[in-house]
Amino acid sequence: MAKRIDVSGLSAYYGGHKAIDDISMTIEPRTVTAFIGPSGCGKSTFLRTLNRMHEVTPGGRVEGKVLLDDENLYGTGVDPVAVRRTVGMVFQRPNPFPTMSIFDNVAAGLRLNGSYKKSELKDIVEKSLKGANLWNEVKDRLNKPGSGLSGGQQQRLCIARAIAVEPQVLLMDEPCSALDPISTLAIEDLIGELKERFTIVIVTHNMQQAARVSDRTAFFNLAAVGQPGKLIEIDETERIFSNPSVQATEDYISGRFG
Amino acid sequence: MTASSIADNPPPPGDARPSVSGKAVRPGDRIFLGLSRGSGIALLVIMAAIAVFLTYRSVLAISGDKADFLTTFDWNATGTEPKFGIAVLAFGTVVSSVIAMLIAVPVAVGIALFISHYAPRKLASPLGYVIDLLAAVPSIVYGLWGALFLVPHLSGLYGWLNDYLGWTGIFSYSQGAARSLFTVGILLAIMILPIVTSVSREVFLQVPRMHEEAALALGATRWEVIRMAVLPFGRSGVISASMLGLGRALGETMAVATVLSPSFLISASLLDPGGGTFAQNIASKFSEADQFGQDALIASGLVLFVITLLVNGAARLIIARRKEYSGAAA
Amino acid sequence: MSVITDRRTVANDRNPLPVSLKQARLPRWTPPVLALVAAGAGCGIGLAAGLDSTVQWGLIAVLLFIAGTFVLSAAVEGGRQAKDRLATSLVWVAFLLAVVPLASLLWETVARGSKVLDGYFLSHSMGTLPDAMPGGGIYHAIIGTLEQVGLATLIAAPVGLLTAIYLVEYGRGRLARAVTFFVDVMTGIPSIVAGLFVLSVWILILGFGPSGFAGSMALAILMMPVVVRSTEEMLKLVPNELREASLALGVPKWRTILKVVLPTSIGGITTGVMLAIARITGETAPVLLLVWGAKTINNNPFEDAQQSLPLYVFQQWQQGSEASYDRAWAAALVLIAFVMILNLVARGIARWKAPKHAGR
Numbered sequence: 001m002a003k004r005i006d007v008s009g010l011s012a013y014y015g016g017h018k019a020i021d022d023i024s025m026t027i028e029p030r031t032v033t034a035f036i037g038p039s040g041c042g043k044s045t046f047l048r049t050l051n052r053m054h055e056v057t058p059g060g061r062v063e064g065k066v067l068l069d070d071e072n073l074y075g076t077g078v079d080p081v082a083v084r085r086t087v088g089m090v091f092q093r094p095n096p097f098p099t100m101s102i103f104d105n106v107a108a109g110l111r112l113n114g115s116y117k118k119s120e121l122k123d124i125v126e127k128s129l130k131g132a133n134l135w136n137e138v139k140d141r142l143n144k145p146g147s148g149l150s151g152g153q154q155q156r157l158c159i160a161r162a163i164a165v166e167p168q169v170l171l172m173d174e175p176c177s178a179l180d181p182i183s184t185l186a187i188e189d190l191i192g193e194l195k196e197r198f199t200i201v202i203v204t205h206n207m208q209q210a211a212r213v214s215d216r217t218a219f220f221n222l223a224a225v226g227q228p229g230k231l232i233e234i235d236e237t238e239r240i241f242s243n244p245s246v247q248a249t250e251d252y253i254s255g256r257f258g
Numbered sequence: 259m260t261a262s263s264i265a266d267n268p269p270p271p272g273d274a275r276p277s278v279s280g281k282a283v284r285p286g287d288r289i290f291l292g293l294s295r296g297s298g299i300a301l302l303v304i305m306a307a308i309a310v311f312l313t314y315r316s317v318l319a320i321s322g323d324k325a326d327f328l329t330t331f332d333w334n335a336t337g338t339e340p341k342f343g344i345a346v347l348a349f350g351t352v353v354s355s356v357i358a359m360l361i362a363v364p365v366a367v368g369i370a371l372f373i374s375h376y377a378p379r380k381l382a383s384p385l386g387y388v389i390d391l392l393a394a395v396p397s398i399v400y401g402l403w404g405a406l407f408l409v410p411h412l413s414g415l416y417g418w419l420n421d422y423l424g425w426t427g428i429f430s431y432s433q434g435a436a437r438s439l440f441t442v443g444i445l446l447a448i449m450i451l452p453i454v455t456s457v458s459r460e461v462f463l464q465v466p467r468m469h470e471e472a473a474l475a476l477g478a479t480r481w482e483v484i485r486m487a488v489l490p491f492g493r494s495g496v497i498s499a500s501m502l503g504l505g506r507a508l509g510e511t512m513a514v515a516t517v518l519s520p521s522f523l524i525s526a527s528l529l530d531p532g533g534g535t536f537a538q539n540i541a542s543k544f545s546e547a548d549q550f551g552q553d554a555l556i557a558s559g560l561v562l563f564v565i566t567l568l569v570n571g572a573a574r575l576i577i578a579r580r581k582e583y584s585g586a587a588a
Numbered sequence: 589m590s591v592i593t594d595r596r597t598v599a600n601d602r603n604p605l606p607v608s609l610k611q612a613r614l615p616r617w618t619p620p621v622l623a624l625v626a627a628g629a630g631c632g633i634g635l636a637a638g639l640d641s642t643v644q645w646g647l648i649a650v651l652l653f654i655a656g657t658f659v660l661s662a663a664v665e666g667g668r669q670a671k672d673r674l675a676t677s678l679v680w681v682a683f684l685l686a687v688v689p690l691a692s693l694l695w696e697t698v699a700r701g702s703k704v705l706d707g708y709f710l711s712h713s714m715g716t717l718p719d720a721m722p723g724g725g726i727y728h729a730i731i732g733t734l735e736q737v738g739l740a741t742l743i744a745a746p747v748g749l750l751t752a753i754y755l756v757e758y759g760r761g762r763l764a765r766a767v768t769f770f771v772d773v774m775t776g777i778p779s780i781v782a783g784l785f786v787l788s789v790w791i792l793i794l795g796f797g798p799s800g801f802a803g804s805m806a807l808a809i810l811m812m813p814v815v816v817r818s819t820e821e822m823l824k825l826v827p828n829e830l831r832e833a834s835l836a837l838g839v840p841k842w843r844t845i846l847k848v849v850l851p852t853s854i855g856g857i858t859t860g861v862m863l864a865i866a867r868i869t870g871e872t873a874p875v876l877l878l879v880w881g882a883k884t885i886n887n888n889p890f891e892d893a894q895q896s897l898p899l900y901v902f903q904q905w906q907q908g909s910e911a912s913y914d915r916a917w918a919a920a921l922v923l924i925a926f927v928m929i930l931n932l933v934a935r936g937i938a939r940w941k942a943p944k945h946a947g948r
Contacts, residue, residue, distance in 0.1 A: 056474055058379055071609050079611035081668075085477025086609065095468040099490035108486060109476035112668070158472070165476065290842035291758055297750035298759070298767040301816075304809060305770045308777070308785045315788045368682025376679050387935075392690055394863075394931050396870020398898040399920045402905055403693045406913065415643045448689045455686075479668055481675035509778020511873035512898070516905060537780045541876055549792060559784040563777065570776040 002029035002199040003069045003168040005050065010064030011228070012042070012049050014057065019045045021228035022064075025218060032191060032200045034210035034237065037220030038257065042229025043203050044092075046220070047171050050201065051087035052080040068168065085113070088167035088198075092174040094154035096146035096161070103142040105157055109165040124164055132160035133190050152183020159190065163198070170194065172202040176209065188213050207253055211241050219249045312560045319553035327557065332522050333539065335547060335554035344558050346522050350439055350533035351562070354514070355507040357443025357528070362451050363500050369451070370458035375484060386459055393452035401516035404445040409517060412436040412444070416529045431529035437519035440528040442535070445513050450503035457502060461495030462488055494577050501573030508566050511537035536562035612664050619657065619677070626653035646688070650681050694924075701921025704914045710922075713895075714883040720909040726919050728885040732894035736800045736879065737869050739889060740807035745861050747808075748815025755816070756823040757845055774813040782806040783874030791878070798880040800889030803896070806874035811864045818860025822853040855941020862934035866927045872898035897923045 005027040012020045020042035027033050035043040048054040049062050052073060066073040073083050096105045106125045110116055116124070125142075129135040134156040138149070146157050155175055162170060172191075176184040191213045194200060204210050210217050218234035233246050244250050251257055320327050322340060330343020373385050416431040416438075423429035469487040478486060514535050520542065521532035540555045547555060630649025634642070657677045662670035704722070712725035751771070755764055786806045790796050826849050834844040850857070875881075880893035881903050897919055904916035 051475065053471065053475060056471070068609070073609065075610070077610040077613060079609065079613065081477050081479050082609045082611055083477075084475055089471075089475035091468060091471060091475075093468055095466075095472040097469060097472065097486060097490070108473075112476065112478055112482055161472075161476065284840050284842075286842045287840055290845065291754075294750040294754035294758060295763070297747045298754045298763065300747055301751055301767060301774070301812060302770055304812075305774060307789065308781075308809075311788045311793070312781070312785055315792065365682045365686055368679045369686050372679045372683040376676065377683075390935075391928060391931055394866050394870075394927050395693070396872070396898055396923055396927060398870065398872045398901050399697060399924055400693065402901055402916055402920050403696055405905060407692065407696050408689075411643055415647075418644055448686075448693075451686055451690070479672035481672040482668070484675070505776050505778075509780065511778075511780045511876075512902060516902070537778060537873065540780055540784070541873060544877055552787065552792060556784045556788055559778075559781050563781045566776050566778055566781075567773060570772070574772070 002197065004029050004067075005169065005199065005201075006065075006067035007050075008065045008067075010046070010049060010062065010066060012045050012054050012063075013059070013061040015059035017226075018228040020049075020220075021230050023231045025231060025234050027199060027201060027216075029199045030195055030197075031215040032195045032202060032213050033234075034214035034217045035201070035203045035220060036205075036207060036210050036217060036252075037229070037232075038222070038252065039205075040225065040229070041220040041222045043218075043220045044173055045229070046231075047173055047201060047203050048089075050169070050171055051089055052083045053089060055080070085109070085165060086167055087169040087171060088162035088165065089171045090155070090158050090162055090173065090175050093178050094151055094158050096149075096154050096157050098145065098147045100146060101143045102138050102146045102149070102157060105146040106160050106164050109161060113165070125160075128160040128164035129157075131163055131194070132156045133186060133193075134160055150183070152179050152186060155179060155183065155187060156190065159187075159194075163194070167198065169199045169201065172200065174203050174205060177205060184209070207241075211237060217241070219244070219246070219252065221248055221252070312556055312563065315553045316557035316560045319550065319557040322550060323554070331524065333543060333554075335543075335551040340550065340554070342554050344536070344561055346524055347534050347536045347539050347558060348561070348565075349524050350442075350518075351508060351535040351537075351565070353528065353533070354439045354442040354446060354535060355504055357440060358446035358450060358507045359500060359504055361444065361447035362454055362503060363496075365447070366451050366454035366499070366503075367458055367496060369455045370462050371484060371488070373455075373459050374462035375480065375488065386456075389452050389455050389459070393456050395452075397449060397510055398512040398516075400445060400449045401513040404441070404513055405516040408445060409436050409441060412441055416440075419529065427526045428528055430527045434531060435519065436529070437517060437531045438527075438529050439518070439533045442514050442518050443528075445517055446507040446510060449510065449513055450506050453506065454499045454503040457499035458492065458496050461492040461499070464495075465491045498573055498577050501569060501576075504569055505566050508569065509537055509562060510535075511541050514538040515541045611666070611669070613669075614661060614664055618660070619673075622656050622660070623653055626650070626656060650685075653677060654681065697917060697921050697924060700914065700917035701919075703918065705918040705921060709915075709918055713885045716883070719904075719907040719912055722911040722914070724915060726895075726897065726900055726915075726922060728882065729895040729897045729900040729919065730922075731885060731887060732800055732879065732882075732889075732896045733869060733898075735887075735889040736803045736807060736875070736894070736896055737865060739801060739804035740811055740868055741861070741865055743804065743808040744811035744815055744864070748812045748861075748864075749819055749857070751812075752816045752819035752823060753845060756820055757841070757849070771813045771816050774809070775817065777809065778873075779806075779810055779871050780873040780877070782809040783877040785809070786874070787877050797891075798878055798893045799891055800879055800886075800894040800896075802878035803875045803894075804889070806878055807868040807871060810871060810874070811868050814864040814867060815861055818863065819853075819857050822856035822860065823849060825856065826852045855937055859934045859938040859941075862930050862937070866930040866934070869927055869930070870898055870923060872896075872902055875899045876902065897926070 007026070008024045010020070010023045011018060023046060035047065037043050045054060050066060054060045054062055062074060064074070068086065072078070097108060100108065103125055106128050107121050110121060110124060126135060129138065134153060137153060146154065149157060176187050179187065188209065191200060191202065202213065214237045216234060217237040217240040219232045219240065220229050221232045222229045232248055233240070233244065235244070240249060241253060244253070323342060324339050325332065325341035325343055327343050329345050330341060331346055333342045334340060335342045369389070373382050373389070377385060413433070413436045416436050417433070419429045420431035424431065465488050469491065470483050473483040473486045515538045518534065518538055519531040520534040520538060522534070523532050525532050536558050540559055543551065543555060627649045629652050630645045633648050634645035654674065654677050658670055658674045661673040709725040710730070711727050713728035714724040717724045751767060755767060759767065783806045786802055790802050790805065791798070796802065830848055830852065831844055834848045835841065839847070875896045876899055879896060879899065881899045882893040882895045886892055886894045901916045901919045901923065904912040904919065
């Protein structure tokens with residue numbers, strides 16, 4: 001199910017402004033990779049280049065290659081719609097469709113792709129909600145609007161929605177930053193379970209979170225405000241947090257800046 | 259906010275904002291409050307006066323009517339045997355407005371989507387600006403253009419419709435100037451297009467980015483994003499925009515008066531000249547009307563007013579209900 | 589975690605995953621080329637079938653384009669893409685469909701209106717000129733419009749402004765709710781009904797004759813709710829902290845409103861009032877009922893019939909001669925120009941004042 005991501009020489013722009021510069025890295029299947037770094041270092045932008053969401057931002061433009069197993073996401077003839085269906089995404093703020101019920105939210109992605117029998121749809125929705133550890137909390141109110149849930153539940157609903165279409169990769173853009181500690185814990189546990197099935201990439205501001213959930217950690221930094229963000233290093237999470245090879249990383253994780 | 263318990267400011271009942279002084283109200287405050295509240299009351303008085311006087315004159319007219327006011331196919335409000343009724347006018351008003359809505363709303367939603375989601379960004383904001391400006395073009399100009407430019411260009415189209423759809427009866431057309439209810443509908447559609455577009459566009463632009471991104475990230479095409487995130491969010495806004503347009507279409511006078519060739523018959527064909535609307539009838543009959551004739555026109559105006567009130571009320575109900583739903587969901 | 593593995597296999601075999609990220613796509617130049625082909629075919633069919641109306645040619649071309657794109661896309665790219673393309677072409681068509689008449693309206697007005705529009709036209713009235721003769725002008729109509737709109741503004745702007753202040757700064761009770769409700773109702777009054785109301789009171793009951801002032805009253809009724817609404821919006825944008833800061837300094841409420849609230853929102857309020865003026869300037873129906881129109885200059889808005897620009901357009905159209913059509917177009921052009929300039933200036937003010945609000 002899960003695929004390897006191979007990024008080489010990737011830069012992204014907003015209009016004339018270069019947001020990230022020449023990034024290369026490999027992300028192994030069925031691992032959790034965390035991106036950390038100070039605000040504005042381009043880690044979210046980089047994340048959004050991995051499912052071609054960057055280019056929906058007005059003026060957004062990408063150079064370089066992202067290989068999913070052996071296929072370049074930015075190759076000619078590649079359909080960005082198909083890319084986003086293969087690489088799922090969870091956003092910073094929970095964003096269930098406000099006019100849809102919980103059930104319809106989870107089924108939304110499935111309904112886009114062909115027809116399912118009602119019973120099939122039910123099965124997949126139930127499995128996805130179970131996979132997101134939300135089933136027990138919502139099974140009695142599947143027809144209520146998804147936005148009636150608490151923030152943490154909404155975020156898990158969004159995760160259920162993303163995994164319902166069985167993507168190869170799951171991108172998470174600071175999924176816990178709008179949540180309270182208990183909800184955060186629930187999501188972190190969930191990430192631990194999900195990595196058995198998906199390649200997961202998570203952007204986080206919270207270094208403890210990166211240390212808790214990730215196998216590998218990438219540190220991004222920028223030389224100055226207005227300069228493009230760069231990948232400083234990527235390594236086993238344990239090494240990054242105990243014995244990083246670059247001084248800037250150590251400064252950042254020990255709280256000397258950022 | 260404990261100050262509110264000290265402040266004892268009688269005039270505005272339930273005023274949540276506390277007055278800083280606990281003492282008697284200052285003269286300046288009293289005068290200012292009096293002025294502003296007086297204006298509000300003046301507005302209410304005007305509305306009451308409109309209702310009272312229009313009803314009063316209408317009663318005078320209807321009691322002098324020798325025919326049934328609601329069902330008569332004639333407008334003869336002079337002489338000793340005045341016979342007039344609003345049947346044709348009500349039919350024409352409703353039919354032309356409905357045609358206008360059927361044409362204008364889909365097109366307006368299309369243009370609004372075009373500006374908010376399809377047009378190149380450099381084009382989008384000037385376009386929105388131009389649409390706003392067009393909404394300000396006076397209706398008499400639309401009327402002039404409709405009469406001298408649109409009408410001559412439509413007879414070919416009507417002949418064509420007659421050839422293929424004439425058997426329906428609705429689209430049968432005998433040659434002649436295209437001064438029909440259908441033409442009125444088309445002109446009204448063009449006229450309300452800018453305002454419906456403008457309001458719809460505002461709503462579409464307010465759709466939260468994160469809902470659109472949620473749909474995109476699930477692998478939705480542009481149209482699917484619009485169907486999943488934009489249209490559901492914008493529905494109540496589009497409805498209220500349409501009702502705004504409908505209100506204008508119902509009450510429009512000059513654009514109808516210049517284009518329509520009126521008659522007091524209801525014909526099955528929408529393409530053949532004839533029919534009438536409330537506002538058009540008032541404008542064209544007014545100059546030859548004596549005092550009683552003017553009362554009769556006032557009576558028809560009152561009916562028009564009531565119809566527009568009902569339409570606006572319905573719109574408000576729909577919006578309120580939608581708001582409740584999305585409010586509970588928000 | 590064996591449960592999860594289970595789950596995966598079940599979900600897996602029901603999911604038609606795209607085998608490849610690559611999808612067959614139509615080349616980028618397809619839509620424009622198809623549009624050209626459809627336009628050509630539309631004209632061709634129109635010519636061949638001898639359809640005399642260009643409206644039909646356009647409709648044929650549009651239908652061909654929409655159907656062609658859909659079929660082609662469905663064959664090459666599949667159903668979902670075809671639907672997306674269908675929506676895209678419909679949206680483009682809607683846009684073009686609207687641009688054609690609106691552009692034609694502006695073009696006709698400018699082209700036909702500029703024929704007789706000159707200094708003489710602006711500075712002379714119709715006088716005793718016979719309707720079918722060329723010549724004459726709109727000076728009397730300009731005077732009438734300016735006076736009527738000016739008077740209407742003098743009535744409606746203060747009442748509207750104060751009402752909005754009452755609603756935002758004071759009103760919380762039943763009276764305020766009633767006012768809010770009836771402002772909504774008033775917004776929906778058709779202009780001809782406002783005219784009929786003034787007719788019934790001022791002319792039929794009180795026995796006055798037609799005058800510019802009678803028209804102004806009807807216009808004021810149409811203008812008030814617009815001013816109330818836009819002013820209300822602007823006042824609501826003023827942050828409460830500003831009011832509280834002023835009140836906390838011991839400034840009385842009325843001075844707070846005059847010195848803090850109004851100056852903060854004056855740009856937006858001015859814009860709203862100017863847009864309302866632009867709207868009533870084009871109103872014809874009430875003027876037709878109450879001001880009647882005149883061929884000569886009448887500088888006194890309180891007595892006797894006057895002319896106004898929109899009414900002039902209507903009456904010249906009614907005359908039905910070539911010369912009067914020319915005058916109608918020229919007056920329409922002046923009217924549009926006036927309304928557009930008011931709009932542009934109003935929006936300019938809004939933009940110029942906007943950054944001061946933006947702090948929030």
